[in-house]
Amino acid sequence: MSATNNALAEAPESVTVSTSATSTSILLDEVTKRYPGQAKAAVDGITLEIPAGKIVMLVGPSGCGKTTTLKMINRLIEPTEGRIKLGDEDVTTIDGDELRRRMGYVIQAGGLFPHMTVASNIGLVPKMLGWPKAKIAARVDELLELVSLDPAAYRDRYPRELSGGQQQRVGVARALAADPPVLLMDEPFGAVDPITRQRLQDELLKIQDEVQKTMVIVTHDFDEAVKLGDWIVVFSEGAHIVQYDSPERILAEPANEFVENFIGSGAGLKQLTLNRVKDVALADAIIGHPGEAAVDVLERIVAAGHDHAVILDDRQRPLSWPSRRQLGRLTTISASADPELPVVGQGSTLNDALDTMLVSNAGAALVTGRRDSFAGVITVEVIMDAIATARANARGTAVAPVGTNTDSLQIVTDGAA
Amino acid sequence: MTDTLGAETTRGETALAEPVRGDVPGGARSWRGLLIQPIVVALILAGFVVWLATAHLSPTERSTLNPHDLLAYTGQHLALTFVSAAIVLVITVPLGILLTRRPFVRASGVILALANVGQAAPAVGLIVLLAFWLGFGFWAAVVALVVYAALPVLRNTMIGIQSVDERLVEAGRGMGMSALAVLIRVELPLAVPVMLVGIRTALVLLVGSAALATFVGAGGLGLLITTGVNLFLPRVLISGALLTALLALLVDWAGRVVEHYARPKGLQA
Amino acid sequence: MLWNFLVDRWGQIWFASWQHFSLVVQSLALAVLIAMLIAFLVYRVPQLSSIANGVSAVGLTIPSFALIGLLITPLGFGVAPSVFVVTFFAVLPILRNAIVGLGTVDRSVVESARGIGMSRLRVLFTIEFPIAWPIILTGVRISAQMVMGIAAVAAYALGPGLGGFIFSGLSRLGGANSLESVVVGVVGVIVLALILDLLLLGLGRLTISRGIRVSH
Numbered sequence: 087m088s089a090t091n092n093a094l095a096e097a098p099e100s101v102t103v104s105t106s107a108t109s110t111s112i113l114l115d116e117v118t119k120r121y122p123g124q125a126k127a128a129v130d131g132i133t134l135e136i137p138a139g140k141i142v143m144l145v146g147p148s149g150c151g152k153t154t155t156l157k158m159i160n161r162l163i164e165p166t167e168g169r170i171k172l173g174d175e176d177v178t179t180i181d182g183d184e185l186r187r188r189m190g191y192v193i194q195a196g197g198l199f200p201h202m203t204v205a206s207n208i209g210l211v212p213k214m215l216g217w218p219k220a221k222i223a224a225r226v227d228e229l230l231e232l233v234s235l236d237p238a239a240y241r242d243r244y245p246r247e248l249s250g251g252q253q254q255r256v257g258v259a260r261a262l263a264a265d266p267p268v269l270l271m272d273e274p275f276g277a278v279d280p281i282t283r284q285r286l287q288d289e290l291l292k293i294q295d296e297v298q299k300t301m302v303i304v305t306h307d308f309d310e311a312v313k314l315g316d317w318i319v320v321f322s323e324g325a326h327i328v329q330y331d332s333p334e335r336i337l338a339e340p341a342n343e344f345v346e347n348f349i350g351s352g353a354g355l356k357q358l359t360l361n362r363v364k365d366v367a368l369a370d371a372i373i374g375h376p377g378e379a380a381v382d383v384l385e386r387i388v389a390a391g392h393d394h395a396v397i398l399d400d401r402q403r404p405l406s407w408p409s410r411r412q413l414g415r416l417t418t419i420s421a422s423a424d425p426e427l428p429v430v431g432q433g434s435t436l437n438d439a440l441d442t443m444l445v446s447n448a449g450a451a452l453v454t455g456r457r458d459s460f461a462g463v464i465t466v467e468v469i470m471d472a473i474a475t476a477r478a479n480a481r482g483t484a485v486a487p488v489g490t491n492t493d494s495l496q497i498v499t500d501g502a503a
Numbered sequence: 504m505t506d507t508l509g510a511e512t513t514r515g516e517t518a519l520a521e522p523v524r525g526d527v528p529g530g531a532r533s534w535r536g537l538l539i540q541p542i543v544v545a546l547i548l549a550g551f552v553v554w555l556a557t558a559h560l561s562p563t564e565r566s567t568l569n570p571h572d573l574l575a576y577t578g579q580h581l582a583l584t585f586v587s588a589a590i591v592l593v594i595t596v597p598l599g600i601l602l603t604r605r606p607f608v609r610a611s612g613v614i615l616a617l618a619n620v621g622q623a624a625p626a627v628g629l630i631v632l633l634a635f636w637l638g639f640g641f642w643a644a645v646v647a648l649v650v651y652a653a654l655p656v657l658r659n660t661m662i663g664i665q666s667v668d669e670r671l672v673e674a675g676r677g678m679g680m681s682a683l684a685v686l687i688r689v690e691l692p693l694a695v696p697v698m699l700v701g702i703r704t705a706l707v708l709l710v711g712s713a714a715l716a717t718f719v720g721a722g723g724l725g726l727l728i729t730t731g732v733n734l735f736l737p738r739v740l741i742s743g744a745l746l747t748a749l750l751a752l753l754v755d756w757a758g759r760v761v762e763h764y765a766r767p768k769g770l771q772a
Numbered sequence: 773m774l775w776n777f778l779v780d781r782w783g784q785i786w787f788a789s790w791q792h793f794s795l796v797v798q799s800l801a802l803a804v805l806i807a808m809l810i811a812f813l814v815y816r817v818p819q820l821s822s823i824a825n826g827v828s829a830v831g832l833t834i835p836s837f838a839l840i841g842l843l844i845t846p847l848g849f850g851v852a853p854s855v856f857v858v859t860f861f862a863v864l865p866i867l868r869n870a871i872v873g874l875g876t877v878d879r880s881v882v883e884s885a886r887g888i889g890m891s892r893l894r895v896l897f898t899i900e901f902p903i904a905w906p907i908i909l910t911g912v913r914i915s916a917q918m919v920m921g922i923a924a925v926a927a928y929a930l931g932p933g934l935g936g937f938i939f940s941g942l943s944r945l946g947g948a949n950s951l952e953s954v955v956v957g958v959v960g961v962i963v964l965a966l967i968l969d970l971l972l973l974g975l976g977r978l979t980i981s982r983g984i985r986v987s988h
Contacts, residue, residue, distance in 0.1 A: 162677055187679030197674030201692045201767035211678050244769030260678070270677075540830075623917055623965035625924030627837075628938045628958035635951050711835025715925070718942055728841040732928075737845040744841035748834045755833045 109300045110173040110267040112136040112159060116492045117168030119154055119325075128154050129325035131168070131492040138173075138267075141294060141301040143315035145308055145348070151325030152304045153272055159302060160189045160270055172268070187211060190261030190269040190299075195277040196253035198245040204230070204256050205241040211264040229259040232293060251282035255289065262297065271303040275310065284438050287313055291433045308349055312337070312359040313435050319489055320345050330489030333360060358437040358473060363430060363453055366472045368462025371396040371452075376405070376421035384413045396452060402459035404429060404452045429454055432461055436469050537763060540756040544749050551745060560738065567730055567739050573746070579722035580750060583641070583713040587648035588706055595653050596698070599660025600686070611661065618654040626651050626712040634719040644721035648712055652705040659701025663694030692767050699765060703758030710751040714743075724750065777952035785937075785956055792933030793964050795923050799855060800916060803862035808908070810863075811870035812896065821871050828864040836861060836922040840929050854931030858923050862915040869911025873904030906980050913972045920965040924957065934960040 113136070119129040129151045136142045144152040157163040159170065161182045169178045177185050198207050208229055209222045217225075227237040233255040245253055254274060261269055275283045287310065294301065305311055311318045312333040320329045320336065322344055329341040337360065340346045372395045374383040383395050387410060397405045397419055406424040408416070428446035430439045432455045442451045443466060455461040555568060602611035621629075630647040637643035667690045675685040714725035724747045731740025778785065814820035836857060843853040877900045885895045927935025934957045941953030 160677065162673070183676075183679050183681045185679070186677055189679075191674070191677030193670055193674055193677070195670075197670050197677075199671060199675075199689055199693075201769050203769065210680075214679065214684070246769060620962055623920065623962045624958050625921035625935065625938070625961050627925050627928075627935070628921075628954065628961060631938055631942045631954050632958055635945075635954065707833050711837065714835050714837040725837060728837065731841065732844065740841050741845060744838035747838040748842075751833045751835055751838075752830065755829075 109139045109298055111138040112268060112300060112302070113169075113171040114155070114158065115169040115171065117155075117158055117165045117170065119151075119158060119163060120166045126324060127166075129158065129165075132325055132327055133488060133490050133492055134319065134327070134330075135488040136300060136302055137317070137487050138300050139298045140316040141303065141314055143311035143318045144302065144304045144321060145306065145311045145318060146321030146325075147323075147348070148306060150321045150323050152319075152321045155321070155325050156270055156272055156302060156304050159268075160186045160191060162186070162191075187214060187264065188266055188268075190264075190266045192254075192257045192261045192269070192271040192274045194273045195250065196245070196257030196260075198253055198256055198260070200245050203242050203244060204235075204248075207245070207256060208260045208263050210260065215264055225263060226259075229262055230256075232262070232296070233259045234289060235259075249282075250278040251286060254278060254286055258290070258293070262293075262299075267300060269299045269301045271301065273304055273306065276305075276307075283310075284434070284441075288431045288433050288438075290314065292431075295433075309359050309437070313437075317487060320348060327489045327491050331486045335486070358440065358469075359435045361436045361472055362432070363434050363436065363439050363464055364432040364455075366436070366464065366468050368453055368464055369450075369468070371460075371463050373398055373460070374419050375399075376419050378419045380413045380416040380419055383419060384410060387413070396460060396463070398460050401457070403457075404454065404460050407452065428452060429458075430464070431455075431458075436472060439464055440466075440469060537756070537760055540752060540759070544752050544756070547745075548749055551742070551749075555742075558738075561736075563734065564736055564738055567727070567736065568742055576722060576724045576726055577746065577750065580710070580713050580724045580747070583644060583648065583716055583721060583723055584706065584709045584754065587645050587652060587709050587713070588702070590645065590649045591652050591656055591705060591709075592702065594649070595657040596660055599657050600664065600691075602657075603661055603664045615658065615661075618657050621650045622654040624651070627715045627718065630712070630715050630719055639720040641721045644713070644716035644719050648709055648716070651712055652709050655701045655704040655708065656698075657701075659704075660694070660698050663697030663701070664690050666697065667693045693770070696762065696766050696770065699758070699762040703755065703762060706758055707751055707755050710747070710754050714747045774952050774955060777949055777956065781956075785960065788932070788934050788936060789960055789964060792920075792923055792935075792961070793968070795854060795858060795926075795931070795933055796916065796919055796964075796968065799858040799919060799923075800862050800912060803859050803866055803915065804908075804912060806859070807863045807866035807870050807911075808901075810867055811874060815871050815874040821875075824871060825868055828868045831860070831864045836925050837928070840926055844929050849930040851931060853929045854923065854926035854933075857926055858919045861922050862919045865914045865918065866908065866911040869914075870904065870908050873907030873911075874900055876907065877903045906976065909972065909976050909980070913969055916968050916972060917965055920961055920968065924961050934964070 112134075114132060114134040116131050116133055117129060118127055118131045120127045132155065134155070144156060146152045154163055158165045161170070161177075164182075165178070169176055171177065172185075172188075198204075199210075202210075205223070205226045208226045212222045212225060226241060230237040230240055235252065235255055240248075240252075240256075245256070248256065254277070257274070261271075275286050278286065291314065303314065315333055318329075318331065318333055318336055319327055320341075322328050329336055329345050336345065337349065340349060372383070372386050372390055372392050374386075374395045374397045376397065376399065387393070387395050394407050394409050395413065396407055399405050399421070404427060405421065407427060408419075426446060428442045428448050428451040430442045430451045430453055432453055439451055439453075443449065450463050450465040453461045453464050560568065598614070601607055602614060626647070629651055630644055633647040633650075634643045637646060671689055671693070672685055675689050676682070680688070713721075713723050714728065716723050717725035717729050724743050727739055727743025727746070731737060731743060810824060814824050839860065840853055840857050843856055847853045847856060881899065881903075882895055885899050886892075890898070923931070923933050924935035924938060927933055927939050937953045937957030937960070941950045941957065944950040944953070
């Protein structure tokens with residue numbers, strides 16, 4: 087929605103978010119969940135280690151138990167057997183409500199309480215923890231800025247006035263309110279359209295850059311897992327861990343046919359989701375500003391041998407991308423923003439960049455970095471080069487964390503590194 | 504009695520998959536729609552007063568319809584209505600909340616069936632029956648009225664709470680809210696609109712049934728109706744009926760006003 | 773004592789019950805016709821629909837006892853005011869549900885029916901009405917319960933039915949069999965209400981096409 091753009095127009099330049107210095111690791115130790123009256127366990131004895139400060143994606147087909155596993159981390163579902171550790175602390179038996187106040191939890195479509203304002207929603211956990219009012223208000227504003235929503239505009243709105251994407255952002259802000267070391271998300275971006283989903287994924291990555299939380303995210307979308315995850319757990323039925331490894335290694339060496347099928351065909355092009363725009367070389371562009379004489383800009387383009395100029399506003403954000411011909415028709419550069427400008431963020435994947443280019447019928451896209459300021463131009467050729475290089479280097483460096491099954495049924499081929 | 508497609512209130516509003524919602528022309532959003540009712544009531548009341556002052560009434564009629572008694576009857580009527588309403592609320596709202604908690608869900612079927620029977624019984628029958636047991640007077644009538652009006656409030660309380668999106672409860676628990684905190688801060692506020700409709704329905708029901716309380720000597724505007732019938736005084740009869748109807752409309756309007764203002768902001772559907 | 777009362781007066785009780793039941797059923801039938809007619813006329817015009825709903829809401833606010841009292845003067849005592857009052861109140865919930873029910877019919881379904889050449893009336897009867905029927909039937913059930921009780925009050929205007937037992941028991945308070953009389957009246961109405969509800973449920977099972985049946 088354009089409301090988001092307006093919000094960005096007023097947000098200040100820099101934001102420092104106060105965060106805890108450490109995030110915590112999580113360990114599920116031989117955890118089982120058996121429901122009464124069902125022969126097979128929903129989660130049958132898994133041991134899962136989630137490293138501190140990393141994003142771990144839980145993927146698998148519907149009904150495989152990934153959500154159940156997630157909900158056992160914060161004990162919304164109590165495990166039948168096994169222990170759960172948060173860092174060094176065994177939290178299997180402590181008070182459930184107290185445990186959950188120490189973790190952030192985001193569900194699909196935000197789960198915002200419709201009868202409370204955005205500010206009240208976000209401030210709920212701090213309020214429960216007894217923070218003073220002033221501190222809560224400051225924190226609310228801080229978090230709204232973190233998720234790119236102008237505090238003045240959004241703090242007193244009600245959820246029903248927000249779009250799906252905005253609600254989701256508020257949901258994330260709410261989960262981060264008390265600065266928990268761990269963030270759990272259950273299909274957080276499932277309820278929005280693909281374009282909004284891409285933006286939200288980028289936002290999450292930017293946020294993680296700043297706050298470095300331990301995140302466990304459930305998704306059924308493997309592309310999303312590759313884009314967001316530092317590590318991916320592939321589950322089959324019964325929350326059985328089939329492969330737990332880095333995205334690169336899973337794509338390059340799927341453990342078995344199940345994983346291959348899950349990845350889908352065309353794994354080769356999945357390389358596109360592994361590489362970010364900021365990893366490739368961006369081209370420069372001739373820059374113009376509103377108010378300049380079109381003739382001057384045109385001269386500079388011709389001198390440099392370019393076909394287009396990038397018009398930036400006073401905050402270095404791209405407004406439009408006129409061609410020589412268009413410039414020829416103008417006298418002064420206007421300040422109006424082109425709504426269909428192909429723009430892609432630095433943190434976006436090459437896949438997103440290609441999508442944006444295809445949608446705009448251009449062979450290139452404008453790249454933005456911090457605070458949406460212009461960073462360069464990315465072209466199709468550059469992406470093609472990057473794919474070729476990436477395929478040659480499909481190796482990660484770190485060793486995958488622990489993820490094993492301790493269930494009764496031994497399934498052959500367990501290819502974790 | 505099996506439940507229908509959702510909320511079934513006898514003297515109530517639409518029964519659909521959605522629980523009953525207030526049905527004001529113009530909707531609960533427009534406060535302008537709220538003005539029509541009291542204005543009409545006021546006009547008719549004014550007309551009545553004028554007529555009362557100027558019409559040629561027989562001495563008996565005059566004496567029955569004197570303002571002092573009229574006010575007394577109205578007062579008794581309101582007392583019956585609101586005392587019964589208060590008792591109904593105190594009993595059925597907590598009961599309704601309790602029955603939506605997981606351990607009691609099975610009991611809810613039985614209790615609802617019982618309440619259903621209470622509603623199927625004719626109000627006048629209940630009032631008279633209880634009078635045999637409790638004697639005549641105000642409190643006997645109140646007991647009967649409470650039994651009669653329990654169902655709409657109970658049912659709407661339960662449906663209102665059950666209609667709160669499960670995922671909101673999950674989000675609340677997931678954030679670390681205790682079950683009680685979720686009930687008080689999430690489920691109840693969101694259930695309030697539906698509950699208020701049930702309460703309003705019950706109030707209107709009570710005004711109508713309180714008219715029958717005269718049969719057991721509890722006074723109220725129904726006395727005018729029975730006097731009018733017994734002594735062949737049609738004008739007294741009509742006055743009683745008219746005043747009762749106007750009172751019901753007024754109480755209904757008051758209920759709608761409360762509904763409108765008590766609706767949590769952000770829920771204006 | 774209650775048992776003796778029942779046995780002794782069985783003929784009377786049966787007769788009164790039958791009268792009560794048929795009063796309600798016939799009034800309901802009449803109410804359905806009236807409500808449907810009004811609904812057909814207004815459901816496609818939002819303003820008319822909301823006026824109809826508003827009238828229904830106001831009508832339901834009017835105490836039945838008051839209305840009976842009001843009608844004694846013009847209509848006298850006996851059957852007439854009873855039928856009028858019972859039918860009047862029966863119409864209101866049915867009317868509201870009928871409007872809502874007809875409103876749930878997807879416009880595109882009607883369009884395709886017209887598209888294959890069905891006339892307006894035929895679409896109404898073979899498509900819109902059957903789809904709206906479950907909701908209308910729910911309204912009928914609500915009405916049925918409601919007017920069972922109202923019919924009892926109608927006995928005050930010397931109307932037919934079980935209400936008579938209640939009032940005669942009241943007037944003979946303390947006298948022989950007065951309590952039994954009232955109990956018979958109350959329980960009788962409850963039983964009739966249950967029976968009618970079951971019958972209507974059964975009617976629903978029979979007449980609602982399985983494609984749109986709501987599972988309870």
